[in-house]
Amino acid sequence: MDPVRWSVVVPAKRLGAAKTRLHPLTGGPAAGDRHAVLVLALLADTVAAARACPAVDDVVVVTDDDRAAAAVAALGARTVPDAPDRGLNPALAHGAGAAVTAAVAALSSDLPALRPAELAAALAAAEGAPRGFVADAAGTGTTLLTAAGVPLDPRFGRGSAAAHTAAGALPLGGDWPGLRRDVDTPADLAAAAALGLGPATAALLPRLLPRTG
Ligand SMILES: Nc1nc2c(ncn2[C@@H]2O[C@H](COP(=O)(O)OP(=O)(O)OP(=O)(O)O)[C@@H](O)[C@H]2O)c(=O)[nH]1
Numbered sequence: 510m511d512p513v514r515w516s517v518v519v520p521a522k523r524l525g526a527a528k529t530r531l532h533p534l535t536g537g538p539a540a541g542d543r544h545a546v547l548v549l550a551l552l553a554d555t556v557a558a559a560r561a562c563p564a565v566d567d568v569v570v571v572t573d574d575d576r577a578a579a580a581v582a583a584l585g586a587r588t589v590p591d592a593p594d595r596g597l598n599p600a601l602a603h604g605a606g607a608a609v610t611a612a613v614a615a616l617s618s619d620l621p622a623l624r625p626a627e628l629a630a631a632l633a634a635a636e637g638a639p640r641g642f643v644a645d646a647a648g649t650g651t652t653l654l655t656a657a658g659v660p661l662d663p664r665f666g667r668g669s670a671a672a673h674t675a676a677g678a679l680p681l682g683g684d685w686p687g688l689r690r691d692v693d694t695p696a697d698l699a700a701a702a703a704l705g706l707g708p709a710t711a712a713l714l715p716r717l718l719p720r721t722g
């Protein structure tokens with residue numbers, strides 16, 4: 510049987526409003542462009558890894574941010590506006606509606622240590638179930654939600670691993686450290702750096718984490 514082809518949907522808020530838990534590193538939008546540059550780098554490394562994944566035909570970024578849209582388009586992703594404008598899960602459902610394949614996955618936009626091969630392995634593991642998910646490193650959140658020919662039904666947010674399990678999605682087990690390492694806090698960025706960052710985030714590290722960069 511031929512391997513399943515996937516569309517990957519990636520959400521991206523306006524850069525200045527996103528990732529407020531990283532303000533201690535960047536000073537937030539009030540301190541200048543540093544914050545937006547970091548949020549954009551996390552997104553760019555995530556999208557580049559998804560684009561390089563052999564199982565992925567299409568990467569759809571849901572965003573109203575012109576700068577984010579231009580950056581991911583340069584990496585070969587498509588963009589759709591966040592037409593619902595009602596938060597993360599409506600944005601993901603909207604992106605899934607724009608997918609070109611029957612198999613659709615929602616991927617966090619803050620995975621700078623993601624490797625194309627681990628995404629490919631997780632998507633291959635997801636072929637066996639109508640809906641599946643990969644929990645984040647803490648085990649409570651979700652970094653990847655898959656739907657093979659059924660509605661995505663995203664339930665991202667606090668406690669989303671339990672919410673996705675309760676909604677019938679299969680927890681996918683595998684040694685995928687980069688896929689599980691979302692960057693919400695400065696400590697998460699240090700942990701991602703220990704795994705190995707994509708080029709956009711790596712270029713910023715010496716200024717952000719001088720002791721580890
Ligand atoms: N398009 C779109 N993306 C969203 C929306 N809400 C969150 N996201 C994106 O989804 C990803 C995960 O969301 P959160 O972890 O809640 O991120 P956040 O709200 O930016 O982070 P904090 O302010 O630190 O809580 C982030 O990269 C956001 O850019 C939304 O309403 N629309």
Ligand SMILES: C=C(OP(=O)(O)O)C(=O)O
Nearest residue numbers: 650651665666667669693
């Ligand atoms: C949105 C989520 O989490 P975070 O805020 O950690 O990105 C999630 O894990 O569903």
